[in-house]
Structure formats: structure tokens, C-alpha cells
Amino acid sequence: MARVYLYDTTLRDGTQRRGLSLSLEDKLQIAQLLDDYGMDFIEGGWPASNPKDTAFFERTRGQFQTAQVAAFGSTRRKGILVDEDASLRSILELEVPVATLFGKASVFQVEQILETDVTENLRMVEESVRFLVEHGVTVIFDAEHYFDGYRAAPDYALAVLSAAEAGGASWLVLCDTNGGGLPIDIRNGVEAAKTVSRLPLGIHAHNDAGLAVANSLEAVAAGATMVQGTINGYGERCGNANLCTVWPNLVWKMGFEAGRVERLKDLTRLSRTVSEIANLAADDGAPYVGENAFAHKGGVHAGAVRKHPEAYEHIDPAQVGQTRRILVSELSGRSNLLYHFDSLLNAEQIQALVEQVKQLEADGYQFEDADSSMRLMVERSLHHVPAYYGVDRFHVSVTHDSTSICEATVRILVGGARFVEVGEGAGPVHALDEAMRKALTQVYPQVRDLHLTDYKVRVLNGRDATGAAVRVWIRSEYHNRVIQTVGVSRNILVASWQALVDAIDFLLWSEEAPSRHQEAVESQA
Numbered sequence: 046m047a048r049v050y051l052y053d054t055t056l057r058d059g060t061q062r063r064g065l066s067l068s069l070e071d072k073l074q075i076a077q078l079l080d081d082y083g084m085d086f087i088e089g090g091w092p093a094s095n096p097k098d099t100a101f102f103e104r105t106r107g108q109f110q111t112a113q114v115a116a117f118g119s120t121r122r123k124g125i126l127v128d129e130d131a132s133l134r135s136i137l138e139l140e141v142p143v144a145t146l147f148g149k150a151s152v153f154q155v156e157q158i159l160e161t162d163v164t165e166n167l168r169m170v171e172e173s174v175r176f177l178v179e180h181g182v183t184v185i186f187d188a189e190h191y192f193d194g195y196r197a198a199p200d201y202a203l204a205v206l207s208a209a210e211a212g213g214a215s216w217l218v219l220c221d222t223n224g225g226g227l228p229i230d231i232r233n234g235v236e237a238a239k240t241v242s243r244l245p246l247g248i249h250a251h252n253d254a255g256l257a258v259a260n261s262l263e264a265v266a267a268g269a270t271m272v273q274g275t276i277n278g279y280g281e282r283c284g285n286a287n288l289c290t291v292w293p294n295l296v297w298k299m300g301f302e303a304g305r306v307e308r309l310k311d312l313t314r315l316s317r318t319v320s321e322i323a324n325l326a327a328d329d330g331a332p333y334v335g336e337n338a339f340a341h342k343g344g345v346h347a348g349a350v351r352k353h354p355e356a357y358e359h360i361d362p363a364q365v366g367q368t369r370r371i372l373v374s375e376l377s378g379r380s381n382l383l384y385h386f387d388s389l390l391n392a393e394q395i396q397a398l399v400e401q402v403k404q405l406e407a408d409g410y411q412f413e414d415a416d417s418s419m420r421l422m423v424e425r426s427l428h429h430v431p432a433y434y435g436v437d438r439f440h441v442s443v444t445h446d447s448t449s450i451c452e453a454t455v456r457i458l459v460g461g462a463r464f465v466e467v468g469e470g471a472g473p474v475h476a477l478d479e480a481m482r483k484a485l486t487q488v489y490p491q492v493r494d495l496h497l498t499d500y501k502v503r504v505l506n507g508r509d510a511t512g513a514a515v516r517v518w519i520r521s522e523y524h525n526r527v528i529q530t531v532g533v534s535r536n537i538l539v540a541s542w543q544a545l546v547d548a549i550d551f552l553l554w555s556e557e558a559p560s561r562h563q564e565a566v567e568s569q570a
């Protein structure tokens with residue numbers, strides 16, 4: 046099986062994304078993961094750029110099993126001797142085994158941006174590569190702006206590749222630096238490069254036209270054997286080719302060997318861990334690894350997937366560490382509900398539930414991410430959920446002068462006993478949550494370990510301004526389990542209260558029999 050080399054530049058080009066900044070420890074943690082997943086090259090940064098990038102190379106020397114660490118840098122500055130160039134010297138001082146040098150492959154870039162002449166640029170490329178190679182460094186040459194340069198002046202773009210080869214480069218990487226190329230441009234550029242060099246070729250594609258992944262795959266189809274990209278497609282402007290998409294496509298759709306193939310089954314974890322470390326929200330819509338990648342909402346889809354998952358799934362979700370989700374919403378038919386409640390409800394009850402869900406969603410509820418409320422609704426309709434407690438009344442007050450004080454009082458009945466408790470909080474919902482917790486933990490100590498971890502409010506009818514109905518969605522965690530609930534009312538406190546009570550009831554109900562919780566979790570998965 047032919048091999049395609051994976052070259053990860055999350056730690057260099059990835060950090061050129063707006064809003065992404067990694068500490069040295071973050072970089073080391075990500076690099077360790079990349080090595081574990083079998084990346085062939087990890088571009089650690091540009092040593093001449095900042096002390097953090099320099100430290101990265103010092104800390105990773107000899108650390109990795111599979112990956113070779115590459116230092117990034119430019120060709121020498123114009124008009125100086127190669128050994129006077131600070132960037133090249135800093136690469137040598139770090140004693141890295143691999144360096145990736147970028148040089149201009151476009152007449153426009155040379156004349157207008159470097160403000161030098163095309164002959165001097167060819168010398169800069171060849172001399173810089175040779176300088177490192179003669180000092181024992183393997184050089185990957187990134188031909189910056191190659192595709193734009195090739196379109197405007199093909200002979201010059203190809204002459205730049207030849208200069209790098211003459212200097213001793215081991216790889217020629219063709220860059221769609223502005224990210225505007227189409228797959229046909231990429232194919233033409235790769236085929237032209239093959240006419241002047243027998244060196245292995247790579248592709249470095251940006252995503253400005255939304256084609257970085259397609260362009261990378263097209264380059265491989267045309268003969269490139271290295272793909273440069275980043276985890277989650279992070280990168281300058283619209284990003285780089287997303288390796289979480291490129292990699293499985295190379296292996297499963299194109300039949301290449303790439304990375305540590307057995308680790309693809311944990312691809313989702315790689316993507317999410319890197320987004321956690323980067324402190325960026327995961328992209329729900331990402332292919333393969335996004336939260337929605339195997340979530341089926343439309344009734345027609347759910348119906349087909351129950352029969353044959355491949356009807357609406359291009360691969361088995363387990364291949365990338367995902368699970369299938371069948372969502373319940375106003376777009377559901379019987380199949381969505383049967384997927385979750387087949388063993389609980391008969392055909393008539395399922396039909397009634399479909400109609401109830403559609404009506405409730407028309408009233409503002411949204412169940413696709415409130416699976417615990419959904420489950421409770423069904424279990425309550427079957428009288429499976431006892432009245433664990435009764436709420437006599439609750440009262441919330443907000444006093445605002447120099448600071449805000451929120452206080453809530455709840456009166457709760459459990460059996461014959463009455464509990465009155467006061468909670469204080471940063472806001473009224475927090476205070477209510479505290480008061481409920483104080484009262485209920487006296488009888489149900491497990492409530493102490495239920496933590497509210499996310500809270501969202503959505504105004505349902507903006508035209509009614511502050512009188513509009515609102516939907517409150519709450520995410521709670523109990524040990525490692527997630528409980529998601531929803532409430533709707535014209536009063537934000539009442540909506541919050543409904544969602545809060547659902548979270549507590551769901552916990553108590555699912556805790557009654559441990560197997561029941563497992564069953565509930567599985568049916569929500």
C-alpha cells in the first residue's frame with residue numbers, strides 16, 4: 046500500500062489563527078498526542094520568532110517515537126550572506142534533524158513583497174537550503190505561493206523548485222498560500238512540478254475558498270506523497286487543510302497508508318483534546334469528528350438508519366470513536382421515538398408522543414439536546430416517576446444597591462415532613478438552586494453531587510420584548526454523567542425552575558436502580 050506522509054503544522058501555522066495562542070506546555074502536550082497518533086512530522090514553530098518556539102525544540106529533542114520535529118524558517122534575507130542570517134543560524138543552533146524553509150515561488154511576491162529581483166531569490170533559495178543540508182539538516186522546501194506563481198509565470202515557479210533541489214532539499218512542498226486555488230489548479234501545478242523534479246512532493250493548502258481538504262486530496266491523487274495540515278483545520282485566516290478530515294479520507298476513501306491507522310478509531314478524541322487545549326469551542330459540523338457528524342434529526346433519516354445505518358452514514362461512527370445519535374424534535378416521525386422507546390411504548394403511545402413533541406416544540410421546547418427531560422416526559426406518562434417531593438412554594442428576591450444580593454426561599458414537602466430553606470447566589474437561579482439543594486439533600490444526599498455546568502436562555506418571540514416567552518436549557522453533571530433538561534415559560538425563573546426540577550427528578554429516578562440509569566444513558570446516546 047502506498048504511503049502518504051502526514052505533516053502537522055498545528056503548532057506553527059495553526060497558531061497563526063486569530064484567537065489561538067498556545068503556551069509551551071500546551072504545545073508539548075499537543076506534540077505528544079500527535080506523535081501518539083503517528084504523525085510523521087511535527088512542525089514545532091519558527092525558532093527565530095519567539096523564545097517559546099525555541100524552548101519547544103530544546104524540550105522535545107529525542108522525545109518522540111514516530112514523529113520527526115521540524116523547525117520552520119524562511120530563506121535568507123536578500124543581500125546578505127547565508128551564514129549572516131539570524132533565522133537560519135538559530136535553526137542550526139537548535140540541532141534539529143529537520144527544517145522546513147519557505148521561499149517565494151512567485152514573481153509578484155519576489156518583486157513586490159521581497160522587493161528584490163528574481164535571480165537573487167533563486168540564490169536565496171538554493172544557498173539557504175544548501176547551508177542547512179551541509180550542516181546535516183534534512184530540508185523540506187515549502188514553495189510559498191507556488192500555485193499563484195505558477196499560473197502567472199510557470200517557468201519561474203518551476204525554477205524555484207529546481208533551485209531548492211539543487212541546494213539539496215529532500216522534499217518540495219507546493220503551497221496554496223492564499224487558499225484560492227481550485228482542484229484543477231492544484232492538479233496542473235503538481236503535474237508540472239513532476240516534469241522538473243523527481244523529489245517527493247507535498248501539498249500545503251489553505252482554506253480561503255473552502256477547498257483545503259479537497260485540494261490536498263487532489264494533490265495526492267496527482268502524485269504528492271506528503272500532506273501538510275493542522276488538527277481541526279486551525280490556521281492563518283480561514284485555516285489550513287484539516288488533518289482530521291484529510292487523514293481518514295486518505296486511508297479509507299483512497300486506500301493509502303498514513304499515520305498510525307489503528308489510532309483513527311480515537312480521532313474524535315484527538316480533535317476534542319486539541320480544541321480543549323486550544324481553548325476553542327469544538328466545531329459541531331466538522332466532518333468525522335463533529336458532534337453532528339452522526340446525529341440524525343429528520344424522521345425519514347431516522348427511519349432508514351434504524352433499518353440500515355449506511356443509508357445515511359458514510360462510515361460506521363465507531364471507526365472514528367463516535368456514537369450514533371437519533372434526535373427527537375418537531376421533525377421526528379415514529380422512527381426517532383421508536384429508536385429510544387421501542388421497549389417502553391406501544392405503537393399508539395409512540396404516535397401520541399410524536400404529536401406531543403411536535404406541539405411542545407411549537408410552544409418553544411426543544412428536545413434534541415434535552416434528552417433527560419424527554420425521557421422523564423415518557424416515564425412520567427407511564428407513571429414510572431414517583432412524586433419524590435412536593436414544592437409548596439418558592440420565592441426569589443433580588444436586592445440591588447452597590448452590590449446585588451439574590452435570595453431564594455423554598456418550601457418543600459417530602460412524605461409528611463416540611464423543609465424550608467434559604468439559598469443565596471450570584472443570580473436568582475443560582476440562589477434557587479442553592480435553596481433546593483439545601484432542602485433536598487436532607488432526604489436525598491445524592492443531590493449534593495449534582496452540579497449545574499451550563500445554562501442557556503433563548504428568547505422565543507423577540508417581538509414581545511421583555512414579556513416574551515423564554516426557553517431555558519440546563520446542563521448538569523452528576524459524577525461523570527450528563528443530564529440535560531429544558532423549561533419554557535414567559536417567566537425566566539419559572540422556566541429555569543422547570544429545567545432545574547427536571548434535572549433533580551431525572552437524577553433521583555435514574556439513581557433508584559443503577560441499571561435504569563445505564564439504560565437511560567444508552568437510549569440517549
Ligand SMILES: CC(=O)SCCNC(=O)CCNC(=O)[C@H](O)C(C)(C)COP(=O)(O)OP(=O)(O)OC[C@H]1O[C@@H](n2cnc3c(N)ncnc32)[C@H](O)[C@@H]1OP(=O)(O)O
Binds near residue numbers: 061119148159222
Ligand atoms: C506563509 C507563511 O505563513 S510564512 C510564516 C508566517 N509566520 C509568521 O510571520 C510568524 C512568525 N514571524 C515573526 O515572528 C516575525 O515576522 C519574524 C521574527 C520572523 C521576522 O520579523 P521582522 O524581521 O520584524 O520582519 P517582518 O515580520 O516585518 O517580516 C517581513 C520581512 O520578512 C522577509 N521575508 C518574507 N518572506 C521571506 C522569505 N521567503 N525569505 C526571506 N525573507 C522573507 C521580508 O522581505 C521582510 O523583510 P524586510 O523587512 O527586510 O523587507
Ligand SMILES: CC(=O)C(=O)O
Binds near residue numbers: 249
Ligand atoms: C508555508 C506556508 O505556511 C504557506 O505557504 O502558507
